[in-house]
Amino acid sequence: MAIRAVFFDLFETLVTEFADGRRLxxxxxxxxxxxxxxxxxxxxxxxxxQERRMNGTFAAFPDVIRDIAAANRLSVEEDAIEMLHQxxxxxxxxxxxxxxxxxxxxxxxxxxxxLTIGLISNCTPEEVAAWQDSPLSAHVDDAVFSFEARCxxxxxxxxxxxxxRLRVKPDEALFVGDGxxxxxxxxDRAGLRAYHAFWFNTYIESRFEKLKAPGELLRVVGEGGRxxxx
Numbered sequence: 001m002a003i004r005a006v007f008f009d010l011f012e013t014l015v016t017e018f019a020d021g022r023r024l025x026x027x028x029x030x031x032x033x034x035x036x037x038x039x040x041x042x043x044x045x046x047x048x049x050q051e052r053r054m055n056g057t058f059a060a061f062p063d064v065i066r067d068i069a070a071a072n073r074l075s076v077e078e079d080a081i082e083m084l085h086q087x088x089x090x091x092x093x094x095x096x097x098x099x100x101x102x103x104x105x106x107x108x109x110x111x112x113x114x115l116t117i118g119l120i121s122n123c124t125p126e127e128v129a130a131w132q133d134s135p136l137s138a139h140v141d142d143a144v145f146s147f148e149a150r151c152x153x154x155x156x157x158x159x160x161x162x163x164x165r166l167r168v169k170p171d172e173a174l175f176v177g178d179g180x181x182x183x184x185x186x187x188d189r190a191g192l193r194a195y196h197a198f199w200f201n202t203y204i205e206s207r208f209e210k211l212k213a214p215g216e217l218l219r220v221v222g223e224g225g226r227x228x229x230x
Contacts, residue, residue, distance in 0.1 A: 154186025
């Protein structure tokens with residue numbers, strides 16, 4: 001069947017937060033001073049709220065911090081919360097500053113082949129605050145952010161929502177991602193054809209075909225927007 005749309009994951013697929021195995025932001029926060037929690041305690045609390053952060057239960061980053069403080073019966077200054085908030089906004093802008101040329105070239109080539117391009121990202125508001133100003137946004141026809149959709153990968157609902165917004169059937173679409181959040185299995189269950197983006201994050205394994213460079217996707221879609229061999 002003809003492929004009409006390609007959906008991409010965002011982080012570690014179109015942009016990366018790492019270089020040479022290290023986080024670009026060089027993240028450093030004194031959680032004990034700001035919140036009264038050790039870094040290990042904070043990370044545990046943060047992880048406990050993963051799904052609720054992604055599905056929009058928490059409206060914004062400060063709400064997460066307030067919830068963590070309340071759960072631990074801590075009194076936290078609003079200045080400390082805002083300091084953490086601004087720090088997170090700054091670090092999440094970094095991946096959008098420079099987009100790899102081969103990523104842009106891929107998106108342009110897909111457009112030239114008549115394909116519609118979508119984005120499906122598990123994210124929170126502060127993580128994509130720089131999206132609209134990024135060169136990527138002009139190359140994407142529609143972006144589904146989990147916190148707005150109120151559901152997240154690998155729930156089939158978010159893939160079906162994305163397909164509906166671009167008016168394509170799941171079997172007319174590809175999904176390309178690095179495999180985090182079990183997103184490739186989710187796409188497959190929703191009826192999309194999943195491909196493993198293996199150019200930034202090479203640590204996740206999956207049963208799906210690996211694409212070791214962005215341009216390899218062009219072989220998959222083939223000329224005229226048809227999957228090779230279709």
